[in-house]
Amino acid sequence: MRRGWLRAALPLTLAIAIAACGGTPGEDNPNTDENSDTSSAEVKTDGFESLGDVTLKVVSSEGSGGPRDAIKELTKQFEAKYPNVTVDVQFRDFASWIKQARLVAAGDDPPDVFAGNQGYQLDGELVKAGLILPLDKYADAYGWTDSFTPETLQQFMWSEDGSTFGEGNLYGVAQTGQSVGVFANKEKLDAAGVDPANLKTFDDFQDALATLRDSLPADEPVIALGNKDQYGAIHLWGGIQGAYTPAQDVRDWIFHKEGATFDTPGNLESLQVLKQWADDGYLGQGDSFNSRNDSDAAIAFGKGEGALMIGGNWNAATARDGLGENAIFFDMPPGESGDAVAIGSASVPIHISSKSKQPDLAAAYIDFITGPDASQALVDTAQVPAATDATAEPTDGLGKGVKAGWDLLVEDGGLTLYPDWSSPTMLTTMGQTFQEMLAGRIPPEEVVSKTQEDWEKYNAQLSEG
Amino acid sequence: MTAPSSAGVGAPDPSVGAARADGRAIAERRVRDRAPGEPRRVAYLYLLPALLFYVIFAFGPLLYTAWLSFFDWNGLTVGEWAGLDNYREVLSDESIRSSFVHSLVLIFFYAIVPVLLGLVLASVIAHARVRGVTAFRAILFLPQTIATVVVAIAWTWIYAPNGPLNEALDAVGLDSVSRGWLGDFTWALPALGLVGTWVMFGLAIVLFLAGIQKIPVTLYEAARVDGAGRFREFLAVTLPGLRGELAVALTITTIFALRTFDLIYVSTSGGPGTSTTVPSFLVYQNAFANGRVGLAACIAVVLTALIFVVAFAITKLVDRDPMQ
Numbered sequence: 001m002r003r004g005w006l007r008a009a010l011p012l013t014l015a016i017a018i019a020a021c022g023g024t025p026g027e028d029n030p031n032t033d034e035n036s037d038t039s040s041a042e043v044k045t046d047g048f049e050s051l052g053d054v055t056l057k058v059v060s061s062e063g064s065g066g067p068r069d070a071i072k073e074l075t076k077q078f079e080a081k082y083p084n085v086t087v088d089v090q091f092r093d094f095a096s097w098i099k100q101a102r103l104v105a106a107g108d109d110p111p112d113v114f115a116g117n118q119g120y121q122l123d124g125e126l127v128k129a130g131l132i133l134p135l136d137k138y139a140d141a142y143g144w145t146d147s148f149t150p151e152t153l154q155q156f157m158w159s160e161d162g163s164t165f166g167e168g169n170l171y172g173v174a175q176t177g178q179s180v181g182v183f184a185n186k187e188k189l190d191a192a193g194v195d196p197a198n199l200k201t202f203d204d205f206q207d208a209l210a211t212l213r214d215s216l217p218a219d220e221p222v223i224a225l226g227n228k229d230q231y232g233a234i235h236l237w238g239g240i241q242g243a244y245t246p247a248q249d250v251r252d253w254i255f256h257k258e259g260a261t262f263d264t265p266g267n268l269e270s271l272q273v274l275k276q277w278a279d280d281g282y283l284g285q286g287d288s289f290n291s292r293n294d295s296d297a298a299i300a301f302g303k304g305e306g307a308l309m310i311g312g313n314w315n316a317a318t319a320r321d322g323l324g325e326n327a328i329f330f331d332m333p334p335g336e337s338g339d340a341v342a343i344g345s346a347s348v349p350i351h352i353s354s355k356s357k358q359p360d361l362a363a364a365y366i367d368f369i370t371g372p373d374a375s376q377a378l379v380d381t382a383q384v385p386a387a388t389d390a391t392a393e394p395t396d397g398l399g400k401g402v403k404a405g406w407d408l409l410v411e412d413g414g415l416t417l418y419p420d421w422s423s424p425t426m427l428t429t430m431g432q433t434f435q436e437m438l439a440g441r442i443p444p445e446e447v448v449s450k451t452q453e454d455w456e457k458y459n460a461q462l463s464e465g
Numbered sequence: 466m467t468a469p470s471s472a473g474v475g476a477p478d479p480s481v482g483a484a485r486a487d488g489r490a491i492a493e494r495r496v497r498d499r500a501p502g503e504p505r506r507v508a509y510l511y512l513l514p515a516l517l518f519y520v521i522f523a524f525g526p527l528l529y530t531a532w533l534s535f536f537d538w539n540g541l542t543v544g545e546w547a548g549l550d551n552y553r554e555v556l557s558d559e560s561i562r563s564s565f566v567h568s569l570v571l572i573f574f575y576a577i578v579p580v581l582l583g584l585v586l587a588s589v590i591a592h593a594r595v596r597g598v599t600a601f602r603a604i605l606f607l608p609q610t611i612a613t614v615v616v617a618i619a620w621t622w623i624y625a626p627n628g629p630l631n632e633a634l635d636a637v638g639l640d641s642v643s644r645g646w647l648g649d650f651t652w653a654l655p656a657l658g659l660v661g662t663w664v665m666f667g668l669a670i671v672l673f674l675a676g677i678q679k680i681p682v683t684l685y686e687a688a689r690v691d692g693a694g695r696f697r698e699f700l701a702v703t704l705p706g707l708r709g710e711l712a713v714a715l716t717i718t719t720i721f722a723l724r725t726f727d728l729i730y731v732s733t734s735g736g737p738g739t740s741t742t743v744p745s746f747l748v749y750q751n752a753f754a755n756g757r758v759g760l761a762a763c764i765a766v767v768l769t770a771l772i773f774v775v776a777f778a779i780t781k782l783v784d785r786d787p788m789q
Contacts, residue, residue, distance in 0.1 A: 025536055025544040025758070099753040106541055125756055129541035228648070230736060288626040290648025290737040424539075425755045436738040439650050 043141040044360040045367075048082050054358060055086045056365055059104070061115040061348055063093040064295055066317030066381030067176070073377045074369040087365065094348075095229050095293075098122050105131040105353060112356040113365060116172060116349045118155045119254070119421025120165065120458065123349065127171060128162030132351040134169035138363040144173055147371060147387040149410065152177075152346045155417065163462055165421075166255045172349025175370050177384040177406040179331075179344030179415065180235045180312050183319050186326045188307035191215060196328065202243035202335045206273075209282055212307045221284030223277070224306035226297025228290055230431025231420070233274070233438060235294075235343055236310045238416060239332040241270040242341030250416035256459055262452040271437065271444035278438045286439050302327075313402045314347075316382035320398045329401035331408055341414040344406070346386045419451075423458035426451070527769065534763035539756040551763035561764065564742040565771075567654055568723055571743065574658025575665050575722035580714050582662075583669030588703050590670075591677040592685075602674060605667035613664075617731035620660045621647060624732075647733050650740050657728060657741055665718045676710035677703060712783040716776050723772050744768045 048054075058075075062068045068091055075087045090111070092100070098117045102125055104110055116123045116132070126132045139145055145153065152174065159168040182205075184196060192215035194208045212222045227233045241250070244266035253260040277283060284306075289297070298315035300306075302322020309319070310332070319327040331340045350370065352362045368374065375390030382399045384406040385392070394400050409415050420427035433447045534551055538544030555561050590598055608616065623630050624646035631643035646656040680702060688698045704711075726745040729735060735742035735750065742750075744764050752761035 024546070025533055025538045026540070026542050102541060102756070103753070121754075121756070125539060125541055128539075131541070228736065229734065285626070285645065286737070287645035287647075287649035287652075291624075291626055291645035292648075425757075428750065428755060432736070432738050435736060439737065441650065441738065 043137050043363075045141050045364060048361055048364060049084055051084060051358075051361065053084050053086070054361065055088055056113065056358060056361055057111040058087055058089045058365070059097070059101075059111045059114040060089055060091050061094040061097040061117075063091050063097075064318075065298075065314065066383055067314055067347070069317070070175070070374075070377045070381045070383060071369065073380075074374055077377075078365055078368045081368070085361065102126065102129075102131075105129075108355075110353045110355055112353055112358055112362045114351055114353065116351045117421075118345060118349060119418065121420065121424040121427065123156070123171065124158065124162045124165060125424070126162075126351065127158040127160070131354055132171050133354050133356070133359060134160075134171060135173070135352065135363065136170050138367070139170050139173075142363070142367045142371065144170075144367075147389050148173060148346075149388060151410070151413075151415065152386055155345055156349045172351045173366060173370050174346035174349055174386045175374065175383075176314075176347040176378055177344070177386050177410070178312055178314055178347045179406050179409050180238050180310065180342050181329055181331045181402075181405045182239070183301060183309040183311065183315065184328050184330070185301070185304065185307050185323060186328050188212070188216070192307070194307075196330055199330075199333045201333050202240075205333045209277070209308075210280075213280065213282060216307060218281075221289075221306045222282040222308060223284075224297045224301040224309045225283050225289040226292040226294045226300075227435065227438075228293040228296075230435060231427065232289070232294045232297060232311065233434045234419065234430055235312060237270060237274045237434065238343030238419070239310045240273050241267065242332060242343075242414065242416065243335030244270045245341075246337065247339070247341045247412075247414045247416045250419070253455070254417050254419065254422045256422070256455075256462055262455060263448055268444055268448050271447055275437060275440075275444055283438070290435060313382075313384065313405065316398055316402050320382055320396070325397060327398050329398055329405055331405045339412040339414050340405075340408045341412070341416060342409055343418055344409055344415040345417045423454055425454055425458070429454040530762045531766050533759055534766045536759040536762075538758045540752065540758040541756075544759065547759055551760045552767075554760060555763055555767055560739050560742065561744075561747060563739065564744050564747050567741060567743050570654055571658055571661060571722040571725060572719055574655070575661035575725070576715055576718035578662045579665040579669045579718060580711065582666055583673050583714065584704070584707070584711075587670050587673035587677060588699050591674060602667075602671055606671050607667065608664045609668050613725075613727040614731055616660065616664060617728045621732045624656055648737055650737055653733055653737060653741050657732065660728060660732075661722060661725070665721065668717065669714045672710045672714050673707055676707045680706035708783060712780055715779045715783060719775055719779065720772055723768065723775065 060071050062071055075089050079087055101122055154166050156172040157166055157168050157170055192212050194211055199205050199208055209222055225232055298318040301309040302319050332342055334340050350366050352359050356362050372387055372389045372391055375385040375392040378385045379392040379394050384403050394403050430451055433450050436442045437444055437447050536544040537547040622628055626645035634643040647653050684702045688702050724745050729741055729743055729746045733741045735746050748761045748765045751757040
């Protein structure tokens, strides 16, 4: 018997010894990039005809609706401008792409241009691993620093080791301004006697919710929500949070500024309000909204479910397709501060792979789909160009509402960015605890403590270096 | 190549025939040296290619996963030695522990229920003359042939708040029962479990039907003569005769329950809350979404060990020859 054990132990020891030859994981990945030269001297911004037949590989995370149509249209225009260039765009669903992106970018043959996501979960890791190029020289060449506001560019800035977010090199630019606001079905508001022009404060809005609740059939939610992928409820809550917490406090927390904390009376109160809305039946049944995701909810809203939808303006084209002129959009009415505050930011950053053989061409493509000339295609799909020197203006009611909402948030400095940027695990943590809270399984206090706990854990890692 | 005289394990030595003309004496001496059919060392040479593949593609990655489980690694930058920290976290973290509990619930639905149902139905079908048994069997087996992702999408649709299941419930006046099954904290896991029952039930019944046909009819006749009823007959003849099939069915279904991922990923992504997380989903979530490859590897190692233990226990418990 003893002998038997010995015979088993020997190969096992040997096996562990062999496995140990694998060495420390990741040690042979380079954290340096040869292209980090920031002088604008040799940047090529035109004359790509001379390259001959080339293919630019692109991955976009705008997997649905208006944003996808805009990218398709702009890509077609870019190919028409340079007939020798083929742009191979692949569209991925955002939620799954942010999980694949790191591996794809680390592979031997990554796409030249691909979408990232602001924050520590994805961009921070990409910068840390040296997988994306700093774009400062292109920013100089194309004048991105004039086109985009400092607040927009800040979201794409990192120190070279990926530990400091919000300052340092520029690693990407974005197409559009995305903010969370209130979509409303005008017909249903009229039927309940609610005039959106009278919703001046957050309290007005809450009163309107009660009125709408009485006016709608009992089994129809007032607010169409989709929370299967666990971010719909976070975005909805952002609209409430803005009434209780200054935007700057939220941003400081996301950027891990010293002394920032999630454990504030304002955050707790806004979570309690969200829970109250659920209890008052404004959101419908939990098992229903947990069964569908954000874009499903937008489609349902377009088909006439609910009087309101509190969601990202990227759903505008979907709402317009369904409700036509009846779809309107406005910012969540402000709390006591009087400032418009909402979750929002520039859309996801578009990066250039540090392994790209055509970085200049890649930059030209990025400039083409984000710059002033791109604005018509963006406006046509009810989006707001992130570039401030955009030329096109929306002509339809919903498009005007979306643009006015964004402009007001920019003016008030009220874009809080997204809370899940604050740590690699925050989306999971908040997503799960929000669902638990809405189902009444944990109190709002526990959402606060678990969120802060996750933040502190990552904060400690950041300060260790 | 070696000479044809070096034959494989247990095969009749071809050298006896091949060398008949010139080397009969040598061949006879070989046979005298070793009992016929006894394995020879050279057999390992034949095993080598397969073994090499096994080591490179199965055993190697497994070992490397075990090695990674001792690191704190985000998958991109240099990892940091973490010792047993990950294992400590797996044992102490409540949400990880509860994912293993969810697996146990799934084992009930994926393994126990289909096997019990399969036993009962197989013993009934086998002795009753039912027309169209073959067609029935084929239909029951069908779910096995469908990709799990397709199964997941189909069932997500069936379980949806305004899907066919709820419409059927409403139609018979059970409005109070209908709900978004996969969005409900209490019902999401059992609902997924029933999908597993649906998938696995056909496999169990086909296995058992084949097994029953192999049991000598004389045993049933003897039981009848001894005055055994249907139930005693089942206990005394059918069940012992199906030991082998029972072990196979339980092993396959249990492993399927423990490693289930695609169904969860497509239908609920572990939600609502954490009510349908299972270890294999946490492996994915930690490795790709949360950038904690070390922890993911650690969960994978624990899961592998668990599957190994469970499979081993099933074979030990069920697959014993009753005659011994």
